[in-house]
Amino acid sequence: MINNLIPFGIMIAAGAAAMWRGAPYPALVFLALLAACFAIRLWLTSGPDKEVAEQRHKSRESVMVFLVFLGMALVPIVTIGTPIFDFAAYIASPLQLTAGIVVGVAGLFLFWRSHADLGKNWSAELELRREHELVVSGVYRFIRHPMYSAIFLIVFGQLLVLNNWIAGPLGLVAFLILYLMRIDAEELMMKDQFGDSWEEYADRTPRLIPHLKG
Numbered sequence: 491m492i493n494n495l496i497p498f499g500i501m502i503a504a505g506a507a508a509m510w511r512g513a514p515y516p517a518l519v520f521l522a523l524l525a526a527c528f529a530i531r532l533w534l535t536s537g538p539d540k541e542v543a544e545q546r547h548k549s550r551e552s553v554m555v556f557l558v559f560l561g562m563a564l565v566p567i568v569t570i571g572t573p574i575f576d577f578a579a580y581i582a583s584p585l586q587l588t589a590g591i592v593v594g595v596a597g598l599f600l601f602w603r604s605h606a607d608l609g610k611n612w613s614a615e616l617e618l619r620r621e622h623e624l625v626v627s628g629v630y631r632f633i634r635h636p637m638y639s640a641i642f643l644i645v646f647g648q649l650l651v652l653n654n655w656i657a658g659p660l661g662l663v664a665f666l667i668l669y670l671m672r673i674d675a676e677e678l679m680m681k682d683q684f685g686d687s688w689e690e691y692a693d694r695t696p697r698l699i700p701h702l703k704g
């Protein structure tokens with residue numbers, strides 16, 4: 491669909507504008523990372539959807555998802571492509587920029603795997619689908635919320651890679667708000683839907699960080 495191509499058009503335009511005005515190379519890497527996230531989501535969620543069966547906290551969820559879009563995509567793209575936020579730019583060390591790229595790419599990898607494992611059970615907001623399946627395999631075997639871990643890695647990458655006091659931390663701030671407002675409600679929803687299966691899964695599986703054992 492043509493609508494799906496618009497974000498890529500905007501990111502390519504921002505990238506071109508950034509090169510023209512001599513934005514630092516890591517900013518372009520961040521744009522590429524963002525484009526890859528969009529592409530993965532588009533690819534792994536395209537095709538016929540499972541119908542939505544239940545929604546929770548609809549208006550609160552819409553506001554938070556928009557906030558995250560603002561913090562992770564819109565403001566960074568404007569910052570990279572235009573001089574609007576240049577007043578908040580600072581000089582970042584090569585070590586910081588490299589660390590940001592490494593963390594961001596790790597996040598992108600986990601984002602891909604969690605989307606692949608969650609499949610059609612994915613939704614941007616708190617929802618259950620008809621014939622919703624409880625996913626406990628793939629990366630979900632190690633943590634209950636791999637997609638949120640992935641997004642935390644990506645926004646940490648953003649913090650390090652975007653050398654700007656506004657656009658750098660904004661993704662982390664926005665996603666932290668969404669995470670804190672959502673996580674208990676999401677787990678309650680899964681418990682209501684899947685009962686003992688969820689509880690057993692939750693008992694043996696940590697939330698965001700895998701157990702480090704041999």
Ligand code: SAH
Nearest residue numbers: 611613615616617623624625635636637638
């Ligand atoms: N919190 C998960 C999923 C994020 S997408 C993660 O970070 O990987 C949000 C939607 O995923 C929720 O609305 C819920 O319906 C669904 N969901 C969350 N955990 C799930 C699981 N283990 N199996 C199936 N669906 C799940």
